[in-house]
Amino acid sequence: MIRFKDVSKQYSTKDGGLTAVNDVNIEINDGEIFGIVGYSGAGKSTLVRMLDGLEAPSTGEIDIDGTDVAKLSGSALRKQRQKIGMIFQHFNLLWSRTVIDNVALPLEIAKVPKNKRLQRAESLIKLVGLEGREHSYPSELSGGQKQRVGIARALANEPTILISDEATSALDPDTTNEVLELLLKINKEMNLTILLITHEMHAIAKTCDKVAVMDSGQVVESGTVFEVFRHPQQQVTKNFVSEEFTTQKGDTTMTLEELVKKYPEGQLVRLIFHGPQAELPIVSDVIKRYPDLTISIISGAIHQTQEGALGSLDLQFIGDESKINDALGYLKTMRVGTEVIHHE
Numbered sequence: 001m002i003r004f005k006d007v008s009k010q011y012s013t014k015d016g017g018l019t020a021v022n023d024v025n026i027e028i029n030d031g032e033i034f035g036i037v038g039y040s041g042a043g044k045s046t047l048v049r050m051l052d053g054l055e056a057p058s059t060g061e062i063d064i065d066g067t068d069v070a071k072l073s074g075s076a077l078r079k080q081r082q083k084i085g086m087i088f089q090h091f092n093l094l095w096s097r098t099v100i101d102n103v104a105l106p107l108e109i110a111k112v113p114k115n116k117r118l119q120r121a122e123s124l125i126k127l128v129g130l131e132g133r134e135h136s137y138p139s140e141l142s143g144g145q146k147q148r149v150g151i152a153r154a155l156a157n158e159p160t161i162l163i164s165d166e167a168t169s170a171l172d173p174d175t176t177n178e179v180l181e182l183l184l185k186i187n188k189e190m191n192l193t194i195l196l197i198t199h200e201m202h203a204i205a206k207t208c209d210k211v212a213v214m215d216s217g218q219v220v221e222s223g224t225v226f227e228v229f230r231h232p233q234q235q236v237t238k239n240f241v242s243e244e245f246t247t248q249k250g251d252t253t254m255t256l257e258e259l260v261k262k263y264p265e266g267q268l269v270r271l272i273f274h275g276p277q278a279e280l281p282i283v284s285d286v287i288k289r290y291p292d293l294t295i296s297i298i299s300g301a302i303h304q305t306q307e308g309a310l311g312s313l314d315l316q317f318i319g320d321e322s323k324i325n326d327a328l329g330y331l332k333t334m335r336v337g338t339e340v341i342h343h344e
């Protein structure tokens with residue numbers, strides 16, 4: 001288990017002190033895929049550097065399986081670091097080395113005999129689906145393939161934790177999905193704990209069991225992905241969830257701003273429902289119950305999360321405000337998440 005307990009990190013800068021991480025408490029269970037989402041500067045990378053022992057917290061404790069990482073040094077710290085694999089946005093591969101030599105590099109550093117390390121590298125290359133590319137150079141690979149090499153290399157020392165720091169941020173949507181599928185596969189096959197640092201809510205929705213939302217160094221919201229998507233509490237979380245719901249592929253690629261511009265009248269309301277609710281005639285019920293309201297369906301999308309499908313439906317309500325409020329109240333009694341995204 002990974003435990004951040006009352007963790008803060010201050011940097012001294014020429015303008016005085018800067019709190020990069022502010023009183024963070026997070027618990028991550030073994031085998032979990034845990035997402036940390038936040039905009040640039042929220043403190044995500046600082047948190048990860050402290051987990052890897054590259055930075056010490058100013059206050060608080062970071063435990064991995066009961067060991068306080070900040071108290072380790074020398075060979076104990078190096079040994080602890082071997083339990084953590086990392087993958088990065090820009091892959092950090094050695095360009096003069098072939099795929100197999102990149103993957104075997106951590107084993108070389110750990111002084112594993114040549115035969116053994118090549119054997120392990122080969123099995124990892126197979127695991128990440130790069131068989132046949134062992135002797136290619138990184139420059140001969142696509143972005144997705146480079147990240148597969150990064151993943152194989154990160155697994156070389158048989159870590160128990162994998163940190164993915166914006167590892168899909170430089171990839172196109174299809175390649176992102178392939179890499180996320182691979183992370184899901186190795187999580188299941190190796191019971192690896194994965195910490196997914198990202199600003200992409202889509203990556204969180206697709207892979208994570210739980211998520212913590214960071215803003216200005218603080219964890220402002222956390223919980224299961226399903227609950228955070230259904231009932232985002234803080235504005236920053238609402239923005240992330242909204243981005244994911246409005247930047248879906250297909251017909252609904254309008255941003256919130258474009259939606260509001262196109263449908264300025266009345267109220268634009270986003271309904272969020274999950275699996276079994278999708279089968280209930282909730283929308284037709286509302287239309288029948290409130291005949292004085294004009295209710296138009298604007299867009300909809302389905303999102304797969306680890307706990308099942310979540311649907312979003314954007315509706316435009318035109319009519320008397322108190323009747324609209326009654327209709328929204330009715331939807332709430334049906335346990336449908338409602339969020340007014342624009343009010344005339």
Ligand SMILES: Nc1ncnc2c1ncn2[C@@H]1O[C@H](COP(=O)(O)OP(=O)(O)OP(=O)(O)O)[C@@H](O)[C@H]1O
Pocket residue numbers: 011012013018019020038039040041042043044045046047
């Ligand atoms: N070594 C440092 N010295 C001073 N300030 C720092 C240092 N490292 C990070 N910071 C500051 O701490 C804050 C958090 O940075 P951090 O890199 O952890 O955020 P982030 O969420 O990972 O963002 P990004 O995705 O852009 O890296 C920022 O204001 C950043 O400028």
